[in-house]
Amino acid sequence: MAQRGIREFDGKRMLAKYWSEYISKDFKFPGKIVLVDPKTKLDDLPKKYKWLKEEKLVVKPDQLFGKRGKHGLIKANATFDEAKKWIKERMNKDTKVGKVTDKLTHFIIEPFIPHKGEFYVAIKSNREGDTIYYSNHGGVDIESVWKTVAEIQIGVDENIDKLNIESKLPKDTPNEHKKMFAEFIKGLFKFYKELNYAYLEINPFVVTGKNIIPLDLVARLDDTGHFESSLKWGDITFPAPFGRRLSKEEEYIKIMDEKSGASLKLTVLNPKGRVWTMVAGGGGSVIYTDTIVDLGYRDELANYGEYSGNPTTDQTYEYAKTILDLMTREKDPKGRPKFLLVGGGIANFTDVAKTFAGITMALRDYKKKLKDVNVKIYVRRGGPNYQEGLRIMRDLGKELGVPIDVYGPETHMTRIVNMALGG
């Protein structure tokens, strides 16, 4: 639950749909946009969107990353056939953007708009309200022209209609546009507020005849606003950031997480790492990962993992199996032991012994493999019935013949990191 990025297409789609309601009936945004995904039949598109064959087009990927021009990922002034070819050459292909590589899967097609001036507007949420940023020098990295940006802070319950926006625009704003821009900004702000946006940046927007066209748009929604705004959001997706391609195991845990009321998280950082964590609680899991890094074992850290919110025994069993499978696939090339940290803080009300049930089942399943790759297990946990939980783990170590060191709340939460790695 947080601010989450949406596709440029979705932002523009909403803007086009609610333009006349919030922004203006006099000047328009025609909203000619098409989203192409791997399933789109490109040849069928012109039947529904006649303009594709009538106008020159712009195509670019729509996957939550910017600076597409710099990375050579914009095709401008193209015919439909050129655009089609351009997409086909890139669809589902690994592409490097900055430091990350991922597959291109989504593209947005729009009309190519010849224009003169490029303008910048953005709205950003902050604790005291929202800030509108406006500049007459859009279309470039806005940081580089920051001194041209006007900032207008709107207080939490302030009515933007009562503000004279026109007078707050920078002096170099073209006179013929001032009135229209002020109206546009007011409307955009209402749209942003009503639809629970947390961030909305249009860089740039341009003027063609009587219309305003946003050329490039970046937006984040506050997804907790779902119950207020979902109707207006329409069919919305929150894509994973570019470069976060999930492995099979991560995908498996993610699906389990989405289906469950509990929280199950797994990020594999280095499958060859020797330190694996399986930690209860969101904060606790971060702290364990922190400590491994802070104590200098960054290169040995294999994963980030968290389970919380009272998962069922089946779920913890599946979760533990996934991690055990990953960590026991191969021996450390230098023959050193591997470590599994079953950590956690002091639980509020969760029965610790019960949450260990799934983990112990999985450990039993992997008895042989754990020995084969020389795994040492460290447990630290507190909370209801923790004595019983720890006893179960201790007994399990004896039963399996796998070293399991067990600690309770009398031992500082992260001490097992040092015990495992420092010793």
Place this chain on the structure above:
Amino acid sequence: MEAITVTKTKPKSKNVKKAGMKKDYIIMDKNTKAIVFGYQQRAIQRMLDFDYICKRNEPSVVAIVNPTRDGMHKCFWGTKEILIPMYRTLGEATKLYPNADFMVNFASFRSAYPTSKEALLSKSIRTVAIIAEGVPEQRTKELIKIAHEKNKWIIGPATVGGIAAGGFRIGNTAGMLDNIVASKLHRAGSVAYVSKSGGLSNELNNIIARNTDGVYEGVAIGGDRYPGSTFIDHMMRYEQNPDIKMMVLLGEVGGTDEYEVVEAMKKGRIKKPVVAWCIGTCSKVFPAEVQFGHAGARAGADRETADVKNKALKEVGAYVPTSFDDFDEQIKKAYTKLVKSGKHKPIPDVEPPSIPLDYAVALKQGVIRRPAQFISTISDDRGEELRYCGVKISDIFNEKWGLGGVIGLLWFKKNLPPWAREFIERVVLLTADHGPAVSGAHNSIIASRAGKDLISSLVSGLLTIGPRFGGAVQGSADHFTKYLYAGEEPNFMVKDMKSKNVNIQGIGHRIKSVTNPDVRVTIMVDFAKKNFPVTETLDYALEVEKLTTSKRNNLILNVDGCIGVLCCDMLRGIGYTREQVREFVDLGILNAFFVLGRSIGFMGHIMDQKRLKSRLYRHPWDDIEYIMPDKPEKVK
């Protein structure tokens, strides 16, 4: 460029009239009286148990607001039981309890905003703790504005709350009682903390208790981007409170709220020792953006990383460990220095009063037992899935158990063979209706037309089922098995019944006869002959029928009698002894079949009448012969 900004009122103004004698910097202590919004029975009990081990004179919860019910809520105060009043609206509660200045808000993410707003706008509530996760950021911002304007406090949203050791506990903070005692929270220590994460507050309580004289107060401000109150808000309170000797800050990657503390330390507005750590130092090893559990925790700019924040805190003199692993050491170091300097005398430990173990907890631990008042052997609604006699409801559908299969499970606790399942379904279908004129249907119709609801009308019809109406199913089973099982010949049965002047139930039909048989009976008899392993009662009844029809043509085994005897044979066929069959007959199993089936018909008639909008039925005078004496007989 002109900027329109809302001025922050920090620290809080010094004269809060409503707080009475209470110091401004105290938002919760052993005198705090709270209203709990939302009927969170366990949380309320936990607050009261905490009060009790803190030796508070009075419970901290004075009223509950429950929009769906008012009245009284019964809960424990030590071993005694007490009543806490419950109101539908906050308005009523605040009017009657103007001394309650705290609201623990358990409302859902949907209603957290309007309810918290109402509390903040009320005269008496000064602090609102919002537990819900998922409150829209815009709404929280509105609440923050109101709180600032009204000089009030918000803790949360998305938090477990906080705790004033030895005084007041917000909802479920600090977990189970044994943990609370282990962390010395039943009496105030001298260290106050503020943390973003609620999940780690137990760990903080533990660490502080092990390395100092204990927690004075702890607040978890919640994981949202815009917490209702921030680190600095609470740390400024802590700074002013002379009973607090040092502070602990547990921050997080993302956001810049920690810098307000850095600034205050730099400016000397915070002078007390601060031990600080921001979690999320590992964010740098993640390849692309990974979203942690908390909405506020995303590292954007460098300034928002945990590393940079930790460095900044260290530079202004906070005790900052090199990793969380030394957090305990740093706390100990700061505390020891404080004690050595003579500025603080450690607060002695106190023995808490013991709280009786909750029944549920003790039961779970296996330390007590009690004979159950009720036993159920046919179904279990606990656990992952509902089960009928051990069979999961999903399997009932996947394996197509059908109505007969389910009745087998719930009535007989048996996995019935296909023939028995089909027989049961046939009985239900056969008995489903017999037209509007029969007593039961008629009663249902009359009741329905009198404007009674479906259930009342149905019951009105069912009440006619007995010895005369619909009872023949039950009666025939009773009569035939009685003679058959006693080893008597059919001949004897007919004679014996005649001599007792009792009609054999299930024999005789108004119209149908040997020459004009009832097709329903033929079907059922054929089915039984073909599929039942045992047909002894049917055979016996057919022998009896031979005798009775020799007297009169229409004294045939009728459909009720047929069902009655076949049910007995079915029971025998699925493995019951004759004695057990008699037990079933005695407990009314045949009526069960008839009631089950016929309810379908009755409800049909009731709905039919409702749809027709039939009006109240009044029997016509001309259909009643009024024969009344002129005057009553006088009793001498």
